[in-house]
Amino acid sequence: MIMFELDQRIAEQLSTISLNSSVQVRCGNSNAFMVTASTMLPLMQMFEMGGVYITASRGAVEIIQAFESIGVDVSNIQFIDLVSSGILGGTDVEYSNIHFVDSPIMLESVLLRTLYILRTTSSARNFVFIDSVNALAIYNEDRMLAEYLHTFINTFRQREVLSIILNVPDQTPPLVLSNLDLYCTDLVDRGQVVIH
Amino acid sequence: MKKKITFDKEDEEFFGQVGSFGVPKFDGEMNGGIPRGFTMVAFTETGSGAELFAKQYVSPAEESENTLYISTNEGQPEIVRVFKKYGWPLDINVRTIGEEYNSNVLERELLASRYRLEGFRLEDIQRLAQTRFVDENNQDYLTEVTNEIMALGPYFRAAIDSLDFFLQRDDPNRVVAMIRMLQAHTQMYRGLLLISVSVNGLSPSIRQELASIADMVLTFGVRTVGSDFETSMIVSKFRNAPENLKMLVFRVTPEEGITPETVERIA
Amino acid sequence: MRGGIPYGSTVLASGTCGSGKTTLAMEFLVRGALAGEACAHFTATEPSVKLLENIRQYAFFDMNMVDTGLINVFDMDVLYSWLGLDKSTFDLDDVHALIKSITDIVNTIGVTRLVIDSVTTLCYKIKSEQLIRDFLFTLGKKLATLGCTTILISEITSATENAHWSSFGVEEAIADGIVVMGDVERMGHLLRFLQVVKMRGTSHSRAKHAIELTPLGVMLTPMLKWGSQTDSANWGA
Numbered sequence: 001m002i003m004f005e006l007d008q009r010i011a012e013q014l015s016t017i018s019l020n021s022s023v024q025v026r027c028g029n030s031n032a033f034m035v036t037a038s039t040m041l042p043l044m045q046m047f048e049m050g051g052v053y054i055t056a057s058r059g060a061v062e063i064i065q066a067f068e069s070i071g072v073d074v075s076n077i078q079f080i081d082l083v084s085s086g087i088l089g090g091t092d093v094e095y096s097n098i099h100f101v102d103s104p105i106m107l108e109s110v111l112l113r114t115l116y117i118l119r120t121t122s123s124a125r126n127f128v129f130i131d132s133v134n135a136l137a138i139y140n141e142d143r144m145l146a147e148y149l150h151t152f153i154n155t156f157r158q159r160e161v162l163s164i165i166l167n168v169p170d171q172t173p174p175l176v177l178s179n180l181d182l183y184c185t186d187l188v189d190r191g192q193v194v195i196h
Numbered sequence: 197m198k199k200k201i202t203f204d205k206e207d208e209e210f211f212g213q214v215g216s217f218g219v220p221k222f223d224g225e226m227n228g229g230i231p232r233g234f235t236m237v238a239f240t241e242t243g244s245g246a247e248l249f250a251k252q253y254v255s256p257a258e259e260s261e262n263t264l265y266i267s268t269n270e271g272q273p274e275i276v277r278v279f280k281k282y283g284w285p286l287d288i289n290v291r292t293i294g295e296e297y298n299s300n301v302l303e304r305e306l307l308a309s310r311y312r313l314e315g316f317r318l319e320d321i322q323r324l325a326q327t328r329f330v331d332e333n334n335q336d337y338l339t340e341v342t343n344e345i346m347a348l349g350p351y352f353r354a355a356i357d358s359l360d361f362f363l364q365r366d367d368p369n370r371v372v373a374m375i376r377m378l379q380a381h382t383q384m385y386r387g388l389l390l391i392s393v394s395v396n397g398l399s400p401s402i403r404q405e406l407a408s409i410a411d412m413v414l415t416f417g418v419r420t421v422g423s424d425f426e427t428s429m430i431v432s433k434f435r436n437a438p439e440n441l442k443m444l445v446f447r448v449t450p451e452e453g454i455t456p457e458t459v460e461r462i463a
Numbered sequence: 464m465r466g467g468i469p470y471g472s473t474v475l476a477s478g479t480c481g482s483g484k485t486t487l488a489m490e491f492l493v494r495g496a497l498a499g500e501a502c503a504h505f506t507a508t509e510p511s512v513k514l515l516e517n518i519r520q521y522a523f524f525d526m527n528m529v530d531t532g533l534i535n536v537f538d539m540d541v542l543y544s545w546l547g548l549d550k551s552t553f554d555l556d557d558v559h560a561l562i563k564s565i566t567d568i569v570n571t572i573g574v575t576r577l578v579i580d581s582v583t584t585l586c587y588k589i590k591s592e593q594l595i596r597d598f599l600f601t602l603g604k605k606l607a608t609l610g611c612t613t614i615l616i617s618e619i620t621s622a623t624e625n626a627h628w629s630s631f632g633v634e635e636a637i638a639d640g641i642v643v644m645g646d647v648e649r650m651g652h653l654l655r656f657l658q659v660v661k662m663r664g665t666s667h668s669r670a671k672h673a674i675e676l677t678p679l680g681v682m683l684t685p686m687l688k689w690g691s692q693t694d695s696a697n698w699g700a
Contacts, residue, residue: 102652103650103652105649105650105652106649106652106654107687107690108654108673108675108684108686108687108690109654109673109675111673111684112673112674112675112677112682112683112684113675115682115684116675116677116679116682119679120679139650140690141689141690143689144687144689144690147687147688147689148687151684151685151687155684
């Protein structure tokens with residue numbers, strides 16, 4: 001098992017928020033997984049939440065295996081993978097908790113699939129995690145992405161599902177970033193990382 | 197590759213080179229009967245006695261299980277009545293296509309008019325909701341009949357009375373193609389096949405085609421002579437024996453059915 | 464739609480191939496059956512056996528609904544055959560026979576939800592536009608009188624702004640409601656959409672909604688305004 005040091009301050013910050021919150025989590029290029037794990041772990045382990053992890057940055061298998069390498073079981077989390085359908089044979093996986101959407105372009109399908117999973121899940125308290133705005137911005141026009149995140153956040157806030165939006169701020173389109181600043185109720189800022 | 201058929205020596209002796217017309221006097225007039233392997237096409241007129249002739253032709257039934265009578269106009273009881281009347285064998289195979297068609301199609305049409313006039317009852321609706329496929333009503337009788345004849349063994353005897361049924365419901369060219377197949381089968385199996393077809397409404401080209409396929413062409417006619425009817429059979433084609441072409445006048449007697457008149461009438 | 468389809472309405476569900484019309488209609492029936500309503504589906508586009516197989520995927524569907532007669536699926540081919548209508552063209556008498564048989568069924572088993580899938584294939588057999596109009600109008604009126612809410616499925620080749628919502632142009636004028644289903648192409652991907660163009664007696668959204676066909680039924684969400692055009696010419700405009 002890889003030794004991994006989690007950012008405990010994120011857990012502390014998360015303990016102050018409610019289910020209808022929407023959290024913007026900013027990370028840098030080098031600490032993305034550490035920030036992701038530091039956010040996910042307290043939700044799964046401390047608050048015993050279920051949830052949906054939407055990945056547009058890497059295939060879901062890779063993310064699951066990254067969690068497994070630090071000794072974290074994510075079999076209770078459902079993954080929506082927007083990457084692997086674009087790779088030949090990418091959807092041929094053994095994990096039953098991965099759902100595929102054809103492309104990161106199909107934003108509405110992602111929303112509907114998330115809602116569907118949440119309706120079928122047994123967990124009472126849930127989160128949705130978007131990894132990441134930057135990856136979605138590769139495929140989607142700024143205004144459409146801003147509109148989508150607006151709808152997304154409000155949809156889950158209304159349903160008392162915690163939404164967590166991961167982004168690398170200096171690579172996020174300004175229009176999208178300023179809107180996130182506006183809609184999100186909380187900010188976990190680990191975007192200004194200086195590597196010595 | 198041509199199929200090779202072997203015939204038993206015993207069968208060859210038993211069946212001989214020719215088979216009876218079912219009318220001994222016709223046999224006598226035509227060198228003993230119909231050469232084995234012949235397909236006969238009989239062009240008929242209404243009232244010429246051709247239906248009775250078709251039955252009488254199957255009556256010799258050398259092997260009853262290898263004898264098939266296909267009727268498109270009459271029902272089983274009617275055919276049995278005629279066979280009983282003349283003392284002809286009742287154990288041959290009989291297929292009554294007209295009767296089958298009536299029970300399948302006409303009954304269905306009758307039911308459709310009932311539904312249209314009176315509407316659906318609850319039990320009809322329940323049955324409709326449970327019926328997932330349309331009944332196969334457009335049965336392909338032509339293929340069935342062809343297959344049935346093709347399934348008969350060597351030295352078979354078969355009659356189709358009449359081809360009108362198929363010509364009216366099918367593409368005539370397809371009917372002709374089937375007859376061509378049957379002729380080849382009959383020849384190969386040394387069978388005897390009689391096909392009757394009404395001349396009324398038959399197109400000259402189909403008539404020509406049928407006549408050219410047939411090994412023997414018979415024409416059944418009727419005309420009035422004075423106050424009487426005269427029925428006749430004209431043999432207008434007899435493959436490889438043109439000397440047999442002739443006109444035979446006949447009448448129907450309660451004892452023998454079709455009986456050629458030996459005394460020439462003076463009109 | 465803020466409440467649903469008003470009782471007794473005739474709604475035209477128009478859509479392109481594979482847009483989810485049949486699935487939507489089947490859900491309409493299954494939801495009705497769940498509420499104890501008698502439902503009927505007349506299918507001409509796919510065999511009833513296949514249709515019943517497809518609705519098994521619904522988590523809320525129970526085969527008992529069919530066995531107990533709450534959901535009745537009729538093959539149009541069988542109905543045509545029973546009525547002697549297995550021919551290519553229907554005349555006035557045939558059309559009336561068809562209306563009579565459908566209303567008979569609705570009346571006899573007390574159907575309150577009905578689907579005709581599709582009205583396009585049916586109308587292909589009715590050659591005159593006037594006769595199609597008469598057929599749909601008379602059928603719609605009779606079904607409304609019987610308190611039956613009807614979905615007429617219509618197959619269209621294109622669901623763009625300028626297209627008709629029906630194949631014959633007649634169906635849309637007669638229907639109380641029109642629901643259009645189709646695909647929006649976004650950068651080479653097809654997104655299914657549903658749009659309620661009209662629904663008499665309701666105040667409804669007329670926006671395009673993206674849909675997803677799931678075992679829990681058709682799920683929908685408003686389509687992104689910046690992504691609801693079929694072409695991407697507006698991007699960055």
